[in-house]
Amino acid sequence: MTEAELSGRTALVTGGAQGLGKKFAEHLAAAGATVVVGDLQDAKGQEVAAAVGGHYVHLDVTDDASWAAGVAAAVEQAGGLDIVVNNAGIEIAGLFVDLDPDVVRRIFDVNVVGTSLGVKHAFRTMGPGGPAGKGGVVINIASVAATIAFPALSAYSASKSAVDRITRIAAMESGKLGLGVRVNCIYPGLVPNEMGAGLANEMTTLGLFPSAEEAVAGVVGLTPSGRLATEDEIADAVVFLASDRAKFVNGAGLPVDGGMGM
Incomplete structure (x- = not known):
């Protein structure tokens, strides 16, 4: 990574107030991007945005109207949009014998619906005729759980497997529609x-x-x-996929799991 490789670009990171999302914001900013942190945790999100010299938008990834308002605010504040990192997600473990359908729905609402809406609004914003309109990159955060059978993670694993499929279909749609948006995902290992x-x-x-x-x-x-894994190693993969070094990487899933999911 160089300090200037994302210079002049703007990135929206969902779930950027803490954990991996915070680290993604830091690394993208260090690579030269203007970062917009999107989260429900306003105080924490504003703190991260200030620390990376970026902006903050209140964003509920499960709500279509919140996405529309959040992306519009991000474009206005940062002057464009080139990178969307669909990071916001939840993990709740549970055994099949105790399965709570409401918990499963909640996991899918955030991890699958949230990611899908992120792709939707990235395409509308970065595609031709959109308010940013120069094309760009979407990076979805899946998980090594999408590639292995680990007990008590059925709903989470299924949701992250869905993120993988969403990624590949979105990349194909973008190409067929001439949107100029690359779509990839990463599979982080346990951090x-x-x-x-x-x-x-x-x-x-x-x-x-x-x-x-x-x-x-x-x-x-x-x-x-x-x-x-370390958070820095996961974040390095996000910066790589966002950069021109990955300009012919599209519709791919990149494991950053130390070989756990091979």
């Missing part, structure tokens, strides 16, 4: 952040591992690289 720690604790609560430490060790044991 030792708040969400990763929460997953380890959930595995213990559900009785699948005797402790959170052993749950993490179980994941590491499935990973040829022998460790967890």
Whole structure:
């Protein structure tokens, strides 16, 4: 990564107030992009936006009207839109014997509907005739859970598998319609952040591992690289896909999981 490779470009990162989204915002800004943080957590989101010298928009990814208003505000504040990172997502573990359909619907609403709406508004904004109108890049955040069978993650894994399919169909539609928008996704491995720690604790609560430490060790044991991913490594992949170094990478899923999902 160089400091100028995304210079002159604007990026909207959903779920940018914390975790991987915050790290994506930091790395995109470090590469020269003007970053707009979209989130429901206004105070945290504004803090991240200020730290990266960018902007903030209130955004509920499950709501079409919120997307329309948020993208319009992002274009107005940043002067355009070239990159959309559909990062906002939730993970709630649960066993099939205890399956709660409302939880499944909530996961799909955020992870699948939210990502789909992000693609919709990215296309409308960055495609010909849109308020940005110069084409661009969409990067969807899937998960290694889309490629492996890990217990208690059926709904989450299914939602992230859907993100993979959404990505590939969106790339094809963009090409067929001449929108000039590349669409790719990444599959992050488990990261030792708040969400990763929460997953380890959930595995213990559900009785699948005797402790959170052993749950993490179980994941590491499935990973040829022998460790967890770092947030910086995941963010580097986002910057790569957003850059001209990836200008002929389209409709692809990039694993950043240390080989866990191979």
